Each structure stands twice: as C-alpha cells, then as structure tokens.
Amino acid sequence: MQAVMLRDVEVMRPRTLDEALRLLDRAHREGVRLRPMAGCTDVLVDAHFGKALPERFLDVWGLRKELGGLRWTEAGLVIGATCTYAEALETPKFVAELPALAKAASQVGARQIQARGTFAGNVENASPAADAAPMLLALDAQVKLASLQGVRTVPLLNYWSGYRQTVRRPDELITAIVVPAAALGSQGQWFRKVGTRAYQAITKVGLASRLQWQGGKLVDVRLAAISMAATPKRCATLETYLKGRELATIDAAELRHAQAVDLQPIDDVRSNATYRAEVFARLVEQALRETHLATAH
Amino acid sequence: MSADHPALDPREAARPRVRIRVTVNGTAREIDVAPMQRLLDVLRNDLHLTGTKEGCGEGECGACSVLLAGRPVNSCLVPAVHADGQEITTIEGLAQHGAMHAVQKAFVKAGSAQCGICTPGMVVTAAWLVDSHKGQAVPEPEIRAHLAGNLCRCTGYGQIVEAVVDALQQQATEG
Ligand SMILES: Cc1cc2nc3c(=O)[nH]c(=O)nc-3n(C[C@H](O)[C@H](O)[C@H](O)COP(=O)(O)OP(=O)(O)OC[C@H]3O[C@@H](n4cnc5c(N)ncnc54)[C@H](O)[C@@H]3O)c2cc1C
Ligand code: FES
Numbered sequence: 001m002q003a004v005m006l007r008d009v010e011v012m013r014p015r016t017l018d019e020a021l022r023l024l025d026r027a028h029r030e031g032v033r034l035r036p037m038a039g040c041t042d043v044l045v046d047a048h049f050g051k052a053l054p055e056r057f058l059d060v061w062g063l064r065k066e067l068g069g070l071r072w073t074e075a076g077l078v079i080g081a082t083c084t085y086a087e088a089l090e091t092p093k094f095v096a097e098l099p100a101l102a103k104a105a106s107q108v109g110a111r112q113i114q115a116r117g118t119f120a121g122n123v124e125n126a127s128p129a130a131d132a133a134p135m136l137l138a139l140d141a142q143v144k145l146a147s148l149q150g151v152r153t154v155p156l157l158n159y160w161s162g163y164r165q166t167v168r169r170p171d172e173l174i175t176a177i178v179v180p181a182a183a184l185g186s187q188g189q190w191f192r193k194v195g196t197r198a199y200q201a202i203t204k205v206g207l208a209s210r211l212q213w214q215g216g217k218l219v220d221v222r223l224a225a226i227s228m229a230a231t232p233k234r235c236a237t238l239e240t241y242l243k244g245r246e247l248a249t250i251d252a253a254e255l256r257h258a259q260a261v262d263l264q265p266i267d268d269v270r271s272n273a274t275y276r277a278e279v280f281a282r283l284v285e286q287a288l289r290e291t292h293l294a295t296a297h
Numbered sequence: 298m299s300a301d302h303p304a305l306d307p308r309e310a311a312r313p314r315v316r317i318r319v320t321v322n323g324t325a326r327e328i329d330v331a332p333m334q335r336l337l338d339v340l341r342n343d344l345h346l347t348g349t350k351e352g353c354g355e356g357e358c359g360a361c362s363v364l365l366a367g368r369p370v371n372s373c374l375v376p377a378v379h380a381d382g383q384e385i386t387t388i389e390g391l392a393q394h395g396a397m398h399a400v401q402k403a404f405v406k407a408g409s410a411q412c413g414i415c416t417p418g419m420v421v422t423a424a425w426l427v428d429s430h431k432g433q434a435v436p437e438p439e440i441r442a443h444l445a446g447n448l449c450r451c452t453g454y455g456q457i458v459e460a461v462v463d464a465l466q467q468q469a470t471e472g
C-alpha cells in the first residue's frame with residue numbers, strides 16, 4: 001500500500017460554516033474520511049511521525065470570521081472553534097475571569113504553539129496529557145457540535161469516550177466550547193502541570209481544579225487529573241471524600257486511598273506510576289491549601 | 298528528482314495544487330503549492346529563502362520560526378494554505394535598507410551564536426519580542442518565557458538573553 005504523503009493531500013476550503021457542514025455530510029455519506037484541521041499543531045505532528053493521513057482535510061482555520069474569537073453571552077463564554085491560546089491570553093477579561101485556564105493556555109508548548117493551537121483542537125485531540133482540555137472539564141465546559149442534522153451540546157464530562165476518542169460523529173464539526181456563566185470569575189480555580197521543564201514539555205502529571213470554600217468548608221469540588229488515566233478524568237471518589245470537609249479534617253492517607261479508586265496511572269516514557277500517584281496527591285494537597293488560604297482573606 | 302523533472306513522475310500531474318498569495322518580507326508573491334505542503338518547504342524550496350532552518354520538523358525546536366500575521370510560528374507546522382493572504386517575515390526580512398535589526402546587532406555584540414543552527418529562528422522570535430515591547434521593561438523570566446520555544450544546544454542561553462536585554466535597552470534609548 002502506498003502511504004499518503006503530505007504533497008498528495010487535498011484540502012477543502014469552505015468559505016462558510018454551512019458549506020463546511022455540507023462537505024462533511026457528503027464525505028460521510030460517501031464513506032470518505034474528511035478530517036478537520038485548525039491550527040495543525042497536532043495534525044502536522046501526526047503527519048511528521050508517519051501516522052496514516054486521510055486523503056482530504058477540511059480547513060476550519062479559514063472560517064475564523066464565523067468561528068473565531070471569544071464571545072460573552074448570557075449562557076457564558078463562547079470560545080470559538082478557531083480561537084487560539086494567544087488570542088485568549090491577549091484578552092484581559094478572559095485572563096481575569098478564568099485565571100487557571102489562562103495559566104494552562106500560557107503553558108501549552110511555547111509562544112509559537114500558542115499562536116496556532118486552539119482550545120477546540122486540544123479537546124478533539126483527546127490526549128490524556130492535554131492541559132487546556134482538563135481545565136475546561138473542571139469548569140463544566142460544554143462542546144457545541146454542528147452538522148446538517150442540527151446542533152447539539154455535549155458536556156465535556158461525556159465527551160471523551162476512550163483513549164484518543166470522542167463522541168463526535170464524522171459529519172459533525174465543533175463550532176465552540178462554552179464555559180458556563182456560573183464558572184466565570186468563580187472562586188478556587190487552580191491549575192498546575194508538572195513537566196520536565198516550564199515550557200515545551202508534555203505534562204507528566206497535572207491537576208486542573210475548582211475548589212469552592214464557604215465558612216471554612218469545601219462546598220464544591222471539581223478535580224480533573226492530567227496524564228493519570230486514558231483521558232482527562234474527573235475524580236468522583238476523591239470529590240465525594242472532600243465535599244463538606246474542613247481543611248483540618250482532610251487526612252493524607254484517606255485522600256490517597258480515595259485517589260487510588262479513581263486513578264491508576266501507568267509507567268510510560270514520560271514518567272512512572274509511583275511518581276505520578278504521589279505527585280498528584282501532593283498537587284491536590286497544594287490546591288486545597290492555596291484555595292483555602294485565598295478565601296480566608 | 299521529481300521536483301526538478303515533474304514529467305518523470307506520472308503522479309505529479311494528479312497531485313493537488315493551489316495558488317496562494319503571500320507577502321514575504323514586504324514583497325507580494327503568488328505561488329502554486331501543494332495545499333498541505335509545509336510553509337517551511339515553500340520558503341526554502343519554492344522561494345529559496347534558506348535562512349529559515351529545519352531542526353526537528355515537529356514543533357519542538359523553533360529553528361523554523363517565522364512571523365506569520367505578526368506572530369512567531371513554527372513554519373514546519375503551518376500548511377501552505379494557511380499562509381494564503383498573509384504577511385510573512387523571515388530572518389532575511391529583518392534587516393531594513395541594509396541596516397541590521399537591533400536584535401541582530403546585539404547578537405553580534407554579545408556573541409550569541411555558536412554552531413548557528415538555532416540562530417535564525419531565535420533572532421526572529423527575539424525581534425518579535427523586542428518590537429512588541431517597545432519602551433517597556435521586560436523582566437528576565439518573561440524574556441526566557443518568550444524564547445522558550447527556541448531551543449539552543451550550544452550557548453546555554455546566557456549570551457542570548459544578554460543580547461535581548463541589550464536590544465530592548467537600545468530600542469528604549471532610541472525612543
Ligand atoms: C511542540 C508541541 C508542544 C505541545 N505542547 C502541548 C502542551 O504543553 N499541552 C497541550 O495540551 N498540548 C500541547 N501540544 C498539542 C497541541 O498544540 C494542542 O493540542 C492544540 O490545542 C491543538 O490545536 P490545533 O488547533 O493545532 O489542532 P489541530 O492539529 O488542527 O487538530 C487537532 C485535532 O482536532 C481536530 N479538530 C480541530 N478543530 C476541529 C473542529 N472545529 N471540529 C472537529 N474537529 C476538530 C482535528 O481533526 C485533529 O484531530 C503541543 C504540540 C506541539 C507540536
Ligand atoms: S523544525 Fe520546526 S520546530 Fe523544529
């Protein structure tokens with residue numbers, strides 16, 4: 001079989017979203033793979049490593065007028081499918097209302113990657129080591145999908161169906177990621193990635209979280225683990241253990257016990273299970289301390 | 298081989314081509330390219346601008362950095378179609394009317410290059426940093442963060458950061 005080379009690949013360049021959806025629909029009915037491409041920071045790396053290329057790409061980047069930018073609505077913040085990390089970071093309101101997502105965005109690759117990489121691409125790429133996607137998960141974000149059949153909204157909680165898999169149908173396009181209004185400017189947003197260095201480093205282990213305290217008690221807990229499972233993952237057992245507690249009643253051993261129910265990290269080229277588990281537990285402890293301290297003032 | 302003698306490769310005629318219009322270092326160009334061809338290859342092979350280097354080909358090293366629509370990008374990760382209608386600045390376009398950019402002068406002065414493979418990309422990113430912070434003080438950690446996508450295996454970065462600090466000061470005193 002002849003491998004498809006980059007110079008053989010065709011790019012469909014629709015001028016409107018409507019045209020894009022028609023092209024996807026036709027390709028889907030004819031059984032042809034038509035893969036969307038935005039900033040191409042994942043797509044062209046796949047090509048570089050010789051992963052099987054589809055014969056055709058659908059260029060979403062060219063739809064920036066329709067799908068670009070940030071829009072504040074009653075429902076929340078609509079992050080357009082082609083909105084890049086750099087664009088978001090240059091928007092003071094974004095940084096002010098979503099400080100932990102801004103921190104995650106500012107640590108994706110380095111400036112060159114941030115100029116091209118999109119939030120939507122990060123979500124659809126479905127890497128367990130993604131940085132922005134798990135923070136969006138901790139913010140209760142939703143994925144807006146469009147096709148000729150109509151539009152639907154899927155909470156990120158149900159979006160990743162397995163390792164590098166999503167529930168998006170091949171005839172659907174992500175049009176936006178929506179961060180609900182309740183999460184904007186909310187208390188206790190916290191993110192930290194641990195990699196080999198500060199930039200250009202894939203996360204070995206990380207925590208994207210939202211911890212809301214009231215009267216010294218944790219009233220709302222969202223913990224999303226990075227590089228600890230096959231997908232970015234919310235930690236149901238840990239969250240249940242923590243909810244309603246005061247900082248002083250959180251026991252390190254019980255915390256690690258609950259964590260072990262939710263997360264069974266693996267050994268791989270970037271790190272090993274023991275390191276990941278211990279560092280993750282300490283990230284949870286650090287997040288608890290720091291968000292608690294922030295509300296004590 | 299097939300690039301020089303397209304007729305010899307029967308698949309060449311069937312390959313997809315698109316015409317893109319780009320402004321490279323101030324000059325408008327129209328070129329026929331394969332749509333997914335890397336901007337890096339368009340610059341080096343079609344436009345013969347070989348100052349831009351290929352290190353890793355996967356977005357890690359920054360040797361291929363150019364400015365696209367005013368921002369540094371890894372040209373190895375930009376498909377040709379995304380350059381259509383855009384302005385591109387490569388290392389060849391930084392000097393104006395024969396005068397080196399402040400960053401280039403500062404690199405020479407500080408001795409910021411050894412083997413030189415990272416230098417074009419490093420200078421392009423550094424020039425963007427300096428030009429986008431006119432008259433501002435940029436703390437060293439910020440400088441390092443801006444340059445984090447450009448890896449250098451020789452210098453240890455000391456003389457590079459020194460040159461950027463110098464260029465920022467030059468810009469400030471020149472107003
Ligand atoms: C050197 C380097 C460093 C990196 N560092 C990090 C890092 O630190 N943290 C991190 O999280 N990621 C990192 N990445 C990965 C990557 O940059 C991000 O995942 C980025 O957000 C992808 O966005 P993109 O627009 O470039 O996606 P693309 O490459 O264009 O697409 C990614 C996937 O999403 C699909 N897609 C894109 N847009 C749509 C749409 N609208 N609808 C449906 N499907 C769509 C594509 O088909 C593809 O499967 C790095 C990559 C490189 C090369
Ligand atoms: S060659 Fe493009 S980043 Fe290394």
Ligand code: FES
Pocket residue numbers: 409410411412413414415416448449450451452
């Ligand atoms: S001078 Fe050799 S890699 Fe930087």
